[in-house]
Amino acid sequence: xxxxxxxxxxxxxxxxxxxxxxxxxxxxxxxxxxxxxxxxxxxxxxxxxxxxxxxxxxxxxxxxxxxxxxxxxxxxxxxxxxxxxxxxxxxxxxxxxxxxxxxxxxxxxxxxxxxxxxxxxxxxxxxxxxxxxxxxxxxxxxxxxxxxxxxxxxxxxxxxxxxxxxxxxxxxxxxxxxxxxxxxxxxxxxxxxxxxxxxxxxxxxxxxxxxxxxxxxxxxxxxxxxxxxxxxxxxx
Amino acid sequence: xxxxxxxxxxxxxxxxxxxxxxxxxxxxxxxxxxxxxxxxxxxxxxxxxxxxxxxxxxxxxxxxxxxxxxxxxxxxxxxxxxxxxxxxxxxxxxxxxxxxxxxxxxxxxxxxxxxxxxxxxxxxxxxxxxxxxxxxxxxxxxxxxxxxxxxxxxxxxxxxxxxxxxxxxxxxxxxxxxxxxxxxxxxxxxxxxxxxxxxxxxxxxxxxxxxxxxxxxxxxxxxxxxxxxxxxxxxxxxxxxxxxxxxxxxxxxxxxxxxxxxxxxxxxxxxxxxxxxxxxxxxxxxxxxxxxxxxxxxxxxxxxxxxxxxxxxxxxxxxxxxxxxxxxxxxxx
Numbered sequence: 001x002x003x004x005x006x007x008x009x010x011x012x013x014x015x016x017x018x019x020x021x022x023x024x025x026x027x028x029x030x031x032x033x034x035x036x037x038x039x040x041x042x043x044x045x046x047x048x049x050x051x052x053x054x055x056x057x058x059x060x061x062x063x064x065x066x067x068x069x070x071x072x073x074x075x076x077x078x079x080x081x082x083x084x085x086x087x088x089x090x091x092x093x094x095x096x097x098x099x100x101x102x103x104x105x106x107x108x109x110x111x112x113x114x115x116x117x118x119x120x121x122x123x124x125x126x127x128x129x130x131x132x133x134x135x136x137x138x139x140x141x142x143x144x145x146x147x148x149x150x151x152x153x154x155x156x157x158x159x160x161x162x163x164x165x166x167x168x169x170x171x172x173x174x175x176x177x178x179x180x181x182x183x184x185x186x187x188x189x190x191x192x193x194x195x196x197x198x199x200x201x202x203x204x205x206x207x208x209x210x211x212x213x214x215x216x217x218x219x220x221x222x223x224x225x226x227x228x229x230x231x232x233x234x235x236x
Numbered sequence: 237x238x239x240x241x242x243x244x245x246x247x248x249x250x251x252x253x254x255x256x257x258x259x260x261x262x263x264x265x266x267x268x269x270x271x272x273x274x275x276x277x278x279x280x281x282x283x284x285x286x287x288x289x290x291x292x293x294x295x296x297x298x299x300x301x302x303x304x305x306x307x308x309x310x311x312x313x314x315x316x317x318x319x320x321x322x323x324x325x326x327x328x329x330x331x332x333x334x335x336x337x338x339x340x341x342x343x344x345x346x347x348x349x350x351x352x353x354x355x356x357x358x359x360x361x362x363x364x365x366x367x368x369x370x371x372x373x374x375x376x377x378x379x380x381x382x383x384x385x386x387x388x389x390x391x392x393x394x395x396x397x398x399x400x401x402x403x404x405x406x407x408x409x410x411x412x413x414x415x416x417x418x419x420x421x422x423x424x425x426x427x428x429x430x431x432x433x434x435x436x437x438x439x440x441x442x443x444x445x446x447x448x449x450x451x452x453x454x455x456x457x458x459x460x461x462x463x464x465x466x467x468x469x470x471x472x473x474x475x476x477x478x479x480x481x482x483x484x485x486x487x488x489x490x491x492x493x494x495x496x497x498x499x500x501x502x503x504x505x506x507x508x509x510x511x512x513x514x515x516x517x518x519x520x521x522x523x524x525x526x527x528x529x530x531x532x533x534x535x536x537x538x539x540x541x542x543x544x545x546x547x548x549x550x551x552x553x554x555x556x557x558x559x560x561x562x563x564x565x566x567x568x569x
Contacts, residue, residue: 052260
């Protein structure tokens with residue numbers, strides 16, 4: 001995709017935000033455009049910009065209406081954003097950034113892994129093999145600090161959400177819900193089928209960057225033993 | 237100088253205008269629910285508008301304040317008193333002696349804001365002092381206030397010091413002195429339903445015609461499960477023309493979502509960074525303040541306006557706030 005070829009739609013959401021839509025389906029192409037836009041706006045923030053939030057197919061732009069030198073402010077913001085979109089360049093996207101995440105599968109950390117195996121008519125070892133062989137594109141971060149929405153899970157290990165959600169899922173839990181896999185960064189209630197747990201933090205207040213993953217990264221999981229889990233946990 | 241918590245009340249947290257810039261990492265904005273009342277509480281005592289304040293919910297705390305403290309209370313009227321005497325709201329109050337501030341019956345509203353001149357001297361986490369309870373960050377150790385907490389107070393601004401000198405010239409009553417001037421703040425004192433102005437989202441077109449009628453002509457009850465994340469409404473069910481497969485995306489403070497059960501949810505200060513339910517409308521930002529001052533089981537109804545109208549109201553409100561700031565500056569010249 002060359003410069004300036006994007007078909008996009010910019011609309012006003014409310015008094016203080018705009019939305020840029022890059023399409024209406026989840027795919028890597030759109031994710032790339034969104035990342036390219038984020039890189040551009042990071043380097044060229046406009047006066048009055050508060051923040052931007054990338055999603056699967058869109059980016060919301062939150063601004064301070066009083067700092068936009070026009071009434072109504074959105075008209076000017078729209079012009080600025082159109083200009084930015086015409087300047088972004090997919091080639092600015094770097095090589096894929098692979099982030100490896102250790103996971104201690106099954107046992108007390110993966111109480112639902114047998115269920116996931118049973119649903120799919122495979123063994124627990126096969127679930128681990130398939131899950132840890134996958135490459136997962138981080139589409140966006142949301143829901144909780146550092147929580148990645150990952151794409152690319154094999155349908156051979158898909159499993160519906162639990163009928164009754166757990167009231168507390170420990171931080172680091174790795175789970176499956178439908179065609180999605182994910183890691184819970186903080187303790188929270190949830191209905192995912194839990195298959196393991198990672199000792200590393202997905203969100204670290206004192207770290208820089210604070211979120212281990214960002215939109216566009218490739219997440220990979222690798223199995224570790226319980227002892228390794230404890231050792232890595234200790235190191236943190 | 238500091239404030240000591242003798243009793244925390246129902247839910248008292250430290251909030252400013254929120255943690256902006258980190259939603260892309262999944263960090264919610266948080267901040268005061270009623271930013272209008274919260275800003276006024278700071279403005280009348282000469283603080284920066286964004287200074288962190290106490291957000292007090294329905295049942296107030298008991299606080300020990302020190303001699304020399306300049307503070308203000310805005311928002312819900314939870315009958316604040318010092319030594320049995322009513323503390324007037326929406327204006328600066330200066331303490332001549334160490335005092336115990338108590339609250340009583342919640343006469344109007346749901347959330348009260350207490351600002352102290354100089355602000356709260358607590359750590360700034362990702363550019364904000366706001367408390368994010370679920371992730372346990374910001375505020376005092378990421379939690380609601382509890383008994384025996386001592387919160388340090390920062391250095392007063394020049395405007396604060398001038399407000400104090402002006403107050404010293406007035407007649408001293410009791411242990412505290414207040415100004416004769418105050419700012420106006422709307423609070424509901426009757427039991428009629430509150431009319432909330434909303435404008436359509438683009439997804440509004442997916443609601444069935446019957447549900448559109450119901451949405452604008454019925455009363456909704458604020459469910460007891462409502463909290464800082466969102467107000468859940470019950471009333472007529474809002475149905476879509478057909479089932480929609482939504483991709484998680486943008487949500488703002490004031491967005492009205494409709495989950496499959498048909499009961500609308502108004503997203504508020506602690507909203508998640510992304511939402512996956514159909515969005516039907518947005519509350520005009522000037523009316524968010526009216527919603528968050530309603531208690532569970534109170535009633536609301538919706539009135540349709542345009543986004544242009546909402547924008548006009550927003551600018552009027554900002555003009556009003558900026559005029560207040562100017563007159564306070566003039567008074568303290």
